[in-house]
Amino acid sequence: MRYQLEFRPIARKFRRSLVTSHGIWEVREAIILRLTDINGKVGWGEIAPISWFGSETLEQALDFCRQLPKEITQEIIYSIPAHLPACQFGFESALEGLGTGDWGLGTGDWEVMKAKTSPSSPSSPSSPPPSPLTYSALLPAGEAALHQWRSLWEEGYRTFKWKIGVGEIAEELKLFDSLIQSLPASAKLRLDANGGLNYQQAHTWLQACDNLAIEIEFIEQPLPVDQFSQMLALSQAYGTAIALDESVATLKQLADCYEKGWRDVFVIKPAIIGSPSRLRQFFQQHEIDAVFSSVFETAIARQTALKLAAELSLHNRAVGFGVNHFFAQEL
Ligand SMILES: O=C(O)CCC(=O)c1ccccc1C(=O)O
Ligand SMILES: [Mg+2]
Numbered sequence: 001m002r003y004q005l006e007f008r009p010i011a012r013k014f015r016r017s018l019v020t021s022h023g024i025w026e027v028r029e030a031i032i033l034r035l036t037d038i039n040g041k042v043g044w045g046e047i048a049p050i051s052w053f054g055s056e057t058l059e060q061a062l063d064f065c066r067q068l069p070k071e072i073t074q075e076i077i078y079s080i081p082a083h084l085p086a087c088q089f090g091f092e093s094a095l096e097g098l099g100t101g102d103w104g105l106g107t108g109d110w111e112v113m114k115a116k117t118s119p120s121s122p123s124s125p126s127s128p129p130p131s132p133l134t135y136s137a138l139l140p141a142g143e144a145a146l147h148q149w150r151s152l153w154e155e156g157y158r159t160f161k162w163k164i165g166v167g168e169i170a171e172e173l174k175l176f177d178s179l180i181q182s183l184p185a186s187a188k189l190r191l192d193a194n195g196g197l198n199y200q201q202a203h204t205w206l207q208a209c210d211n212l213a214i215e216i217e218f219i220e221q222p223l224p225v226d227q228f229s230q231m232l233a234l235s236q237a238y239g240t241a242i243a244l245d246e247s248v249a250t251l252k253q254l255a256d257c258y259e260k261g262w263r264d265v266f267v268i269k270p271a272i273i274g275s276p277s278r279l280r281q282f283f284q285q286h287e288i289d290a291v292f293s294s295v296f297e298t299a300i301a302r303q304t305a306l307k308l309a310a311e312l313s314l315h316n317r318a319v320g321f322g323v324n325h326f327f328a329q330e331l
Pocket of ligand 2: 221
């Protein structure tokens with residue numbers, strides 16, 4: 001079977017810029033692609049790389065799309081190289097979705113699709129859509145988290161994630177204390193350092209979490225990717241769980257970390273990890289404690305990512321897809 005390929009770059013501006021220990025992120029760029037078979041059946045895909053996280057760059061993804069013929073085959077799609085993981089995801093999910101109309105995305109039209117995936121569209125709700133999954137809401141970094149959680153709580157979120165390793169540690173520990181004090185007892189909180197702590201600071205944070213009366217669900221990626229053995233030591237030294245995220249950005253990294261003995265939490269970002277079929281294979285072979293997470297994709301990649309989450313997550317972990325409040329407008 002041959003599929004006609006079309007693709008378009010898109011850009012969406014964050015309502016509030018995303019602040020992590022990697023810096024400030026203002027605009028989410030991605031590529032939307034459409035496959036059409038000879039019967040006119042359409043499949044949508046989205047390539048949403050994050051190069052600072054370990055995937056290809058948007059430019060590399062665009063170059064890859066541009067050098068493809070106008071008509072492509074399944075063989076081409078399943079042989080996309082491992083250094084283009086977001087492309088593997090985008091093309092494979094378009095192929096998988098061919099002719100399906102799940103979640104009201106079953107349109108063949110670019111303009112209709114554009115409206116459906118825009119942040120202001122009612123079909124990309126800011127509250128979680130009905131599904132067996134529970135959702136975690138991403139709080140803004142710094143002090144803004146102290147009041148922002150309330151509106152998210154009202155939308156129905158009960159799990160929250162707060163970025164750390166962004167400001168001064170003493171200041172952040174104070175804010176953390178205030179946040180813990182103000183959150184209802186039934187709320188769950190996870191912390192995400194984006195690799196921004198040093199070994200000493202990681203000890204300080206884990207100690208602070210272990211000392212609380214309530215449980216912090218986990219600390220995500222406390223140390224940089226090259227400090228795997230230190231993170232393994234930390235995960236054995238503290239009661240608070242540690243989740244790897246940047247360390248397992250791609251399937252190869254996921255397999256490597258598992259091989260090297262990681263049995264704590266794994267954050268899985270389906271849209272950048274690589275081929276969905278190989279991700280399924282990995283989950284068939286290994287029972288891992290996985291948390292599925294967004295990369296600020298549109299409803300197109302989100303649909304496939306959440307389908308994978310519903311299929312593959314074993315443990316009762318909220319998925320990190322409560323992020324729509326970060327988006328405002330299309331560019
Ligand atoms: O996982 C979540 O809860 C929200 C998504 C998120 O934090 C994120 C989104 C884009 C890029 C990196 C990250 C991250 O987890 O570090
Ligand atoms: Mg993270």
